[in-house]
Amino acid sequence: QQPQPQQQQQQRAQQQQQQQRREEQKEQMEQTLDLRQQQQVPATASNPRSADTMRSESRGQASEEDAQRELERLATEKAALQKELEQQREAHRRELEAAQRQHAQVQQQASADSTRLARLLAQQEQQRQLCDNVRNIELRGNVVFDMQKGTATIIQGKLKWKSRVLGIQRRDEPLGQFDDPKAAQPVLADIVALMKMFSGGPVEVVQVDRENAVGGRNDSSKQEWCKQLAQSKADLIMDHLQRLSGGDRPMKATSRLADRESTHVQLDWQERFKA
Numbered sequence: 001q002q003p004q005p006q007q008q009q010q011q012r013a014q015q016q017q018q019q020q021r022r023e024e025q026k027e028q029m030e031q032t033l034d035l036r037q038q039q040q041v042p043a044t045a046s047n048p049r050s051a052d053t054m055r056s057e058s059r060g061q062a063s064e065e066d067a068q069r070e071l072e073r074l075a076t077e078k079a080a081l082q083k084e085l086e087q088q089r090e091a092h093r094r095e096l097e098a099a100q101r102q103h104a105q106v107q108q109q110a111s112a113d114s115t116r117l118a119r120l121l122a123q124q125e126q127q128r129q130l131c132d133n134v135r136n137i138e139l140r141g142n143v144v145f146d147m148q149k150g151t152a153t154i155i156q157g158k159l160k161w162k163s164r165v166l167g168i169q170r171r172d173e174p175l176g177q178f179d180d181p182k183a184a185q186p187v188l189a190d191i192v193a194l195m196k197m198f199s200g201g202p203v204e205v206v207q208v209d210r211e212n213a214v215g216g217r218n219d220s221s222k223q224e225w226c227k228q229l230a231q232s233k234a235d236l237i238m239d240h241l242q243r244l245s246g247g248d249r250p251m252k253a254t255s256r257l258a259d260r261e262s263t264h265v266q267l268d269w270q271e272r273f274k275a
Contacts, residue, residue: 130197137194142187145194152194153264158187161233166225174225176207176233188237191265192244201268202250205241207234211257223257230255237263 134145145152160179164172178184195203209230211223234253242251 133197134194137190140186140190142190143194150198150267151264152191152267153262154187154191156262159184159237159263164229166222174228174232176229176236178236184240188240188244191241194265195241195245195249195267198267199249202252203241203268204266205234205238205251205253206264206266207231207237207253207255208258208260208262209233209255210259210261226257227255230257233263237265241265 131147134147138144141155142158143152143154160183162177162179164174166172166174207230209226211226231253234255238251238253242249
């Protein structure tokens with residue numbers, strides 16, 4: 001192996017030879033180009049530098065072509081940027097429209113919730129006032145109202161009836177009559193007040209009399225007489241309620257026999273709270 005300095009000298013010599021060959025090749029190509037241009041446009045005394053001029057024009061033409069290509073490239077980039085910008089604008093417009101629609105939906109839902117809440121609050125206030133009014137009526141001591149069932153029950157003894165006899169020596173007609181019609185008016189007025197609170201639905205008067213209330217032997221004829229008396233009482237209460245309330249409500253009167261006597265009025269209370 002040769003020493004390191006000697007190898008470096010040889011490499012530099014080779015590089016110089018390669019550089020010299022490239023320069024010679026370049027000079028030969030320029031001479032060939034000059035010769036071709038002289039053949040196409042012969043030199044004259046008036047145009048001694050026609051070859052140089054043609055080389056300059058050739059270089060100028062190449063520069064124009066490069067400039068044209070650069071302009072075309074810039075135009076292409078500009079068109080691509082404009083297209084991208086339009087796409088971004090379209091996407092932004094769609095996002096804006098979607099946001100506006102969502103905002104409108106949120107506002108509509110908020111408005112609906114607000115309306116629903118106001119209606120619920122109004123119903124709660126209405127129910128509170130209703131309960132207060134019912135409580136005030138109950139404090140008079142004539143009726144008790146069941147808010148769950150809508151049943152107004154007359155406190156026992158508040159409606160007193162004339163006695164009716166069914167016996168061997170005396171047989172009264174099964175006709176219900178108040179013992180004191182004037183004393184019955186406040187009781188019936190409280191029922192009418194409840195009817196007005198729960199307006200809109202039908203009203204049913206139910207009179208329940210005790211079985212064998214007249215004593216003696218309990219047979220079929222006595223049972224029938226007791227049923228007729230109970231129904232007569234229910235009809236009488238219904239007639240008074242219709243007269244006091246104005247007669248604008250559908251009403252019916254029913255009766256039955258049981259172990260205990262009672263009188264109640266069934267109201268369609270659910271009608272009161274329909275939306």
